[in-house]
Amino acid sequence: MTPDIWPVPAAEDLASMPLESLLTREYQADPARVHERLRAAYGPVAPIELHGVPVWFAFGYDEVRYIMQNPDEFWSKHVGHWRAFTEGRIPADWPLIPLLSADNSGFHDGDRHRGLRGAWIAGLREFQEPGGEHTQKLERAILKYCDDLIGVMTEGAPTGWADLAAQYGRPLPLMVANHLLGVTLDRGEEMIMDQWRLLDGPDAAGAYQRLNTALLELATAKRHRPGHDLPSAMFAAAPALTPEEVARELFMLSGFLDFTGSLICNVILEAVGNPNLRTSVTSGQIEELVNRVALLNPALANLTFRYARTTVKLGRFTIAAGDPVMLSISGAHADPLFASALNRDTVRSTRAHLAWGAGPHRCPSQRLATQMCTIAVRRLLDRFSALTLATPPEQLPWRPSPFVRALRSLPVRFEVNPNAVPVSRPGQATAGQEPPPEETDADGWRPPARSGFWTFLRKLRRAP
Ligand code: HEM
Numbered sequence: 001m002t003p004d005i006w007p008v009p010a011a012e013d014l015a016s017m018p019l020e021s022l023l024t025r026e027y028q029a030d031p032a033r034v035h036e037r038l039r040a041a042y043g044p045v046a047p048i049e050l051h052g053v054p055v056w057f058a059f060g061y062d063e064v065r066y067i068m069q070n071p072d073e074f075w076s077k078h079v080g081h082w083r084a085f086t087e088g089r090i091p092a093d094w095p096l097i098p099l100l101s102a103d104n105s106g107f108h109d110g111d112r113h114r115g116l117r118g119a120w121i122a123g124l125r126e127f128q129e130p131g132g133e134h135t136q137k138l139e140r141a142i143l144k145y146c147d148d149l150i151g152v153m154t155e156g157a158p159t160g161w162a163d164l165a166a167q168y169g170r171p172l173p174l175m176v177a178n179h180l181l182g183v184t185l186d187r188g189e190e191m192i193m194d195q196w197r198l199l200d201g202p203d204a205a206g207a208y209q210r211l212n213t214a215l216l217e218l219a220t221a222k223r224h225r226p227g228h229d230l231p232s233a234m235f236a237a238a239p240a241l242t243p244e245e246v247a248r249e250l251f252m253l254s255g256f257l258d259f260t261g262s263l264i265c266n267v268i269l270e271a272v273g274n275p276n277l278r279t280s281v282t283s284g285q286i287e288e289l290v291n292r293v294a295l296l297n298p299a300l301a302n303l304t305f306r307y308a309r310t311t312v313k314l315g316r317f318t319i320a321a322g323d324p325v326m327l328s329i330s331g332a333h334a335d336p337l338f339a340s341a342l343n344r345d346t347v348r349s350t351r352a353h354l355a356w357g358a359g360p361h362r363c364p365s366q367r368l369a370t371q372m373c374t375i376a377v378r379r380l381l382d383r384f385s386a387l388t389l390a391t392p393p394e395q396l397p398w399r400p401s402p403f404v405r406a407l408r409s410l411p412v413r414f415e416v417n418p419n420a421v422p423v424s425r426p427g428q429a430t431a432g433q434e435p436p437p438e439e440t441d442a443d444g445w446r447p448p449a450r451s452g453f454w455t456f457l458r459k460l461r462r463a464p
Contacts, residue, residue, distance in 0.1 A: 011311045011320035012047075014056065015084075019049035022057070022302075028400050031301065035059055035331045044335065045315030048326070050402055051095055053084070055305065055324045056314070059331025061338035061354075063314055067306055067327060069359035074309055075325070076109050077361065081307035083322025096402075100304060104248045106361070107304070113360065115238060116249060120364045122237030123230045127180065128367040134228060135371075138179060140423075142372060145175040146379035147422035152457045158416050160461075161390060164380075165410040167460050169265035170196070171453075172376055173257035181218060181250065182229025189453040190214075195254040215250045219243035260369045262299035262406035263290070264376045269396070270297070271377060272387045272412060286381075290373045294355035301330040301405040303357070329354045330405060383422070386415035 020038065021027075027034045038046040044060020058064050067075055079101045084090055090097065100107065105116035126134040149172060153162045162168070174195050178188035191214055197207035219231050220243040226232035234246050267286075270293050305324040312319050319325065332354055333339065356363040363369070380387065389396075390411035397408040 011318045011323075014047055014054045014320065014323055017047040017054070019047050019054050021049050022402050023050060023400065028398050031330060031405065032334055035328070035334055039331075039335075043316045045317055045319075045325075047317075050326075053090060053094060053096075055326050056317070056319055057302075057328060057331070058314065058325050059328035059335065060315060061332040061335040064327045064329065064332040064354060065358055067314075067325065068354065068357055068361065072109060072360075074312055075306040076309055077107050077113075077304070077306060078109055079107065079307075081309060081322060082305070082324055083307075083320070084324075086322075102248070102251075104252055106252060116241075116245070117360075117364065119234040119238040119241060119246075120249065123234040124365050124368060126228075126233060127230070128365070128371070130367075138176070138368075139371065139375060141179050142172070142176060142375045143379060144423050145172055146376055147383070148175075149457070150379070150383050151422055152454060153461065154414070154416055155458075155461065158418070159414065161411065161413055162462075163409045163411050163460060164268055165261075165265045165407045167457060168380070169268065169376070169407075169410065170258070170261040171457065172264065173260040173372060174254075176260075176372060177253050177257050180230040180253070182222065182227045182232065183218065192453055193456070195257070198254055199258055211254070212247070212251065215247040216243060219246040219250065222246075256365065256369075258406070259299045259404060260372050262404055263294060263369070264373050265407045265410050266297045266299055266405070267293045267373055267377050268380060268387075269389075269393070269407065269410060271381065273389055273393050286378050287370060287374045289377070290370050291351065295333055295350070295353040297405060298329045298333065298353075298355040299405055300355070300403065301328065302403050303327040303329065304403070326402075383417055383420045384414045385417040387412050 020034075022034070024034075038048075038057070039059070044058065044063045046057045046059070048055055048057040058067060079085055082090075082100075085101075105113055105120065108116065126132055127138050129135050146168075149168050153167045154160060171192065174192040177195065178184075178191065181188070181191075183191065191211065194207040194211045194214070197203050198211060222229065222231040223235055223243050223246075226235065231246055231250060234249065235241060267290050270289065303326065305326055308319045308321050308323050308325065311321050314325070338353075356366045390413050396410065399406045399408050
């Protein structure tokens, strides 16, 4: 169905409308309630503000899907189409400016976007081709990282307490980042720590600078000495790209892998918080569980802006050319038009959701991210005979963010399954198996310094 959207002459003055903030404790604790209230008051599109800047919030399923699928006609992702920005009405220190004005594929349209996206698709292909040599190596590496993290978390104790966000879900994708980048794990520890600092601090500004420098050095090294890794495959697919351009694309990995960590935690929450589900989940069903959680509790809840290229009608409003629209995936999934057709009690869920986007900007890494989540959750359920939430679900802390639905911590009590054998301990190659490729790299590139990644993780251990 095509939503109520077409070019029309007159437009609302967004800035003069009553605006609801999304950066509130209420939104952090219960976004669904806020969506419900906004929907009752405004329909599928509402005027909101983020750090004092007015933005349209689209959270009707048809509206969100339609905008995702029709970017070049009516919508742009480039900040140069934002009227308030080009007219100098957005404060230079507005916190979302660095993200929204980034020079990478996520914020370009047309040919520029297609060229960069093509490099991503080609670069990721060999890591997510089902059964492919590098896909299998990556899957073995992920399994080992899971066991490494579980090993540090339990340190031989049969029972205990752990924060599965800080000690498992969040570090795991950052370890996978180093595998994709072709950086040895021990030498890449500082990069892992900097990706973490970038998102949570301390020293986010310093981490930003160091990561930029490290990724540019890495891209330059891979340009001259290619390996079997993402940057080398991106250069091979798009030889005209410069190391600066590839480094800017690779910088996006921190964010995407953070969404992956958040989805892992949201899936774990669903699995451990629902004992019936946990006992009924076989390994073949976990991928289905990942899909179900991506639908019901999407990690990337709201997207960065689209800017109207022309005056358009959207929902009950007329949007002026140059106005920003934020698309809400979680809001769209809760739209009664979509949600009323869902059966929340079944273990099977629809794939017709928007958690991976849609149209020309759709996520090129859906299979890889799904595999990461599936392996992570399956390994956890294999290695622990019991996992129970150590905090009532309604008291779990969520990160304050306009974009992600991500747990700040996920405290659990665990009982180790004595019959499940880890594939290896941190730093050891797996007996009888080829070590994962990041332990054998020979590209000569070295991140600047070693961090205490494992020391940091050990410090997170707590007595039960
Ligand atoms: C659970 C994890 C992930 C989720 C939920 C997710 C979701 C999404 C969504 C919704 C978009 C569309 C954004 C938009 O339309 O504005 C997107 C784009 C993208 N994703 Fe993912 N993603 C995930 C993981 C990853 C990973 C691991 C990678 C890379 C290894 C990745 C690479 C990308 C790229 C490069 C784009 C931009 C595509 C473009 O603009 O053409 N994503 N992702």
